[in-house]
Amino acid sequence: MRFFVNACFWNAPILSIWIKRLERVKGPSNYAIWKRLALDQLLFAPIFTGTIVFNLRLLEGNGIKSAYKRLCRDYTDIMTNFYKLWPVVQLINYSFVPLNYRVVFIQAVALLWNVYLSFATQISMVQTR
Structure with a gap:
């Protein structure tokens, strides 16, 4: 449910x-x-991905400080994996997908x-408990 609300x-x-x-x-x-x-992956993505993870923590019922602390702890691993997938996806998106379908394409991969x-x-x- 938290992923649905966030999305x-x-x-x-x-x-x-x-x-x-x-x-x-x-x-x-x-x-x-x-x-x-370059603009997407170097400027937008690091901030946007951080906000997604932070929001998910809030939707789990964590307070702001706890959500931020967990974001800081997990951010490097998440972004390392992010850059294994999303640059290729976005290159395909910007090269071949018509503008009005780009968000749909992104959301399909986002599943x-x-x-x-x-x-x-x-x-x-689980590791923090």
């Missing part, structure tokens, strides 16, 4: 705005794709990513 009220609205903003990046086709990818996040956050929760 509906946080992820999808922010991603919709972000994907539209990235479309403003102009230039030769390949240059624009790589620039979008798999959310399985990992659920596992990663639950394992760390």
